[in-house]
Each structure stands twice: as structure tokens, then as C-alpha cells.
Amino acid sequence: MDYGTTNPDEVIKHARIDKTPTVKISHSDALRCKFELKDTTMDFANTLRRVMLAEIPTIAIDLVQIEENSSVLADEFIAHRLGLIPLNAEGVKKLKSSRDCDCDEYCDQCSVTLTLHAKCTGEENMQVVARDLVPAGDRLNDHIGTPVITDADGQGPLILKLRPGQEIKLTCIAKKGIAKEHAKWAPSAAIGYEYDPHNKFHHLDMWYEEDPKKEWPPSDYATWEDPPDETQPFQFDAEPTTFYFNVETAGPLAPETIATEAMEVMMMKLAGLVNELTAGEGGGGANGLQSPGFGGGGGDGWQDGYTTPSGFGAGGGGNQSSWGGGGGVTPYGTTPYGASGVPSW
Numbered sequence: 001m002d003y004g005t006t007n008p009d010e011v012i013k014h015a016r017i018d019k020t021p022t023v024k025i026s027h028s029d030a031l032r033c034k035f036e037l038k039d040t041t042m043d044f045a046n047t048l049r050r051v052m053l054a055e056i057p058t059i060a061i062d063l064v065q066i067e068e069n070s071s072v073l074a075d076e077f078i079a080h081r082l083g084l085i086p087l088n089a090e091g092v093k094k095l096k097s098s099r100d101c102d103c104d105e106y107c108d109q110c111s112v113t114l115t116l117h118a119k120c121t122g123e124e125n126m127q128v129v130a131r132d133l134v135p136a137g138d139r140l141n142d143h144i145g146t147p148v149i150t151d152a153d154g155q156g157p158l159i160l161k162l163r164p165g166q167e168i169k170l171t172c173i174a175k176k177g178i179a180k181e182h183a184k185w186a187p188s189a190a191i192g193y194e195y196d197p198h199n200k201f202h203h204l205d206m207w208y209e210e211d212p213k214k215e216w217p218p219s220d221y222a223t224w225e226d227p228p229d230e231t232q233p234f235q236f237d238a239e240p241t242t243f244y245f246n247v248e249t250a251g252p253l254a255p256e257t258i259a260t261e262a263m264e265v266m267m268m269k270l271a272g273l274v275n276e277l278t279a280g281e282g283g284g285g286a287n288g289l290q291s292p293g294f295g296g297g298g299g300d301g302w303q304d305g306y307t308t309p310s311g312f313g314a315g316g317g318g319n320q321s322s323w324g325g326g327g328g329v330t331p332y333g334t335t336p337y338g339a340s341g342v343p344s345w
């Protein structure tokens with residue numbers, strides 16, 4: 001099986017487009033990044049969007065140990081709110097995932113500890129905010145795990161309020177994760193792309209009362225592309241090749257970091273896929289990741305590999321059920337009710 005070149009410039013080139021994709025950044029600040037992705041397909045643009053949304057590791061509070069809580073909110077409610085507070089994810093790549101770590105539950109290598117202790121000693125209600133979460137113990141660097149605070153008062157999101165005399169004391173364990181598992185690990189607030197600002201492909205059906213041009217103001221990107229030539233016939237099989245991305249971060253990672261990390265994640269995923277497909281070549285080879293039932297057909301089978309207790313797949317038999325015999329046999333015979341489909345009663 002030939003999966004072609006491993007040159008990254010070639011790998012992301014699409015068969016239908018004979019050009020290498022390019023990126024042009026039109027705006028970038030601490031919270032937002034806008035860029036144009038050109039000469040690629042909708043499949044690729046959408047994959048990039050989805051990876052940016054859900055598959056970039058960040059850090060979020062995952063365990064909360066509550067020592068004292070005399071506020072009006074239940075422990076679980078507070079724990080949920082704490083999980084959603086954005087934490088700085090600088091250098092999170094070097095943090096181990098708890099699942100891959102040798103420790104029992106968490107340690108300095110796979111988590112960041114934050115503490116919160118507040119008591120309302122005044123006569124007014126007191127606000128407990130993200131700023132009150134204090135990192136404790138050793139950290140990979142001075143930033144990772146620190147709550148992201150972007151408001152002018154420097155307080156961060158509100159966690160809870162305390163009435164006079166009430167107290168909250170807890171320890172939080174923040175762990176590495178991705179938004180595919182839980183949205184609290186999402187690095188971004190919003191990510192989207194638009195294409196075809198002149199609606200040349202007619203992918204949008206713009207409802208209007210009198211004049212669509214007046215009622216649908218043009219996109220910012222309308223000046224980036226030539227308007228449609230009204231004298232030419234409609235190109236029904238044309239496909240979009242230019243996409244205008246808008247990446248907005250919630251604070252854990254810089255927007256341009258989200259975009260570049262997404263490319264890396266995509267490359268790793270594709271490399272993993274190619275590796276698994278290549279490992280299945282030739283049959284019988286046990287060098288790669290293969291399922292026990294893969295069959296392979298190589299003859300030397302799975303005697304040394306992974307087999308189920310019932311001998312499923314042993315000997316490279318291919319499509320056999322775990323109940324013995326050749327294909328399509330149920331535990332009860334040919335059919336659940338007896339041989340050859342003849343009712344046995």
C-alpha cells in the first residue's frame with residue numbers, strides 16, 4: 001500500500017487542487033486571530049476548525065477536595081463552577097496526562113494544585129473570584145495553572161458569594177485534557193470560518209423583502225475576492241478553496257498557538273492512521289497495532305499475539321464467530337430456533 005510522500009508540504013496538498021495551501025494573517029491580538037487559508041478544500045478547513053475546537057490539550061480543574069463549605073451553594077455546584085474557570089495552559093505540552101502518569105491519582109508531573117480559602121468577616125456579602133485561587137506546590141513553570149484574568153478589575157470570573165460568617169476552604173487539582181472529553185478543556189471561546197463572501201456558489205439562500213444587496217450587508221472579506229461576473233453562466237460544480245478563519249481564545253492559549261497546535265495535532269492523528277493502516281500490510285505481522293480479529297491471512301496467525309479466551313481469530317481464520325465453526329453461526333445453531341431455519345417445535 002502506498003500512502004505517498006511523507007513531506008509535510010505534499011501531505012496536506014489535496015488531490016483536487018494542484019497548489020500548496022497558504023495562510024495569510026490579517027489580524028492578531030491577545031484574544032483574537034484572523035487568517036485566510038487559501039488553496040485547500042472545505043474538508044481540510046473544517047478538520048482544522050474541529051481540531052482547534054476540541055483536540056488541543058489545555059489544563060482545567062478536575063478534582064476538588066472541599067474542607068469547609070458553609071456557603072449556600074452545594075459542593076458539587078461549586079466544583080462544577082471551578083472546573084469551568086480558564087487556567088493558563090502555557091507549557092501544557094510538557095505536563096503528563098494523568099492517565100499516562102505513573103502516580104496513583106495525581107502528582108506534580110501530571111497536575112497543578114490550587115487552593116482557595118475565604119471567609120466573610122465583614123458585614124457585607126463577599127465575592128469569591130478566580131483571583132482567590134492560589135497555585136500551590138511545584139509547577140512546570142510560573143504560569144501554568146494560574147487563573148486567566150482579563151477583566152479591568154483583575155478579579156476573574158465570580159465563583160460564589162459568602163454572607164457574613166460563611167467560609168469556603170478547598171483544594172483543586174487541575175489536570176491536562178482535551179475538549180472532546182469535556183468542554184472545560186476548550187482552548188477557544190469561538191472558532192469559525194466563512195467562505196465565498198459574494199455567495200458565488202449559491203450555498204446560501206438569502207431571504208429578502210425587497211433588495212437582497214441592501215438587506216444583506218457584504219462581509220468584511222467581500223473586498224478580498226472579485227465579485228461574480230454576471231455575464232458568465234453559474235458554475236454548479238465549483239468548490240470553495242479560500243476560507244477566512246476567526247479564532248477567539250478564552251485565555252488558556254494564545255490564538256496563534258491554537259492554530260499552530262491544531263496543525264500538529266492533525267499531523268499526529270494522520271500519522272497514527274497511516275501507521276495503523278501500514279501495520280496491517282502483509283498479514284501476520286505483529287509489529288503494529290492490530291485488532292485480534294483482523295485476520296491478516298498471513299498463515300502464521302496470532303498464536304503469539306492477542307487472542308480472546310474463546311480463541312477468536314486464532315490461526316488467522318478471519319471471519320469466524322467466537323462460537324466456533326465457519327461464518328454466521330449463532331450460539332444456537334444456524335438460527336436461534338434450530339438448524340436450517342426450520343422451526344423445531
Ligand SMILES: [Zn+2]
Binds near residue numbers: 107109
Ligand atoms: Zn502523576
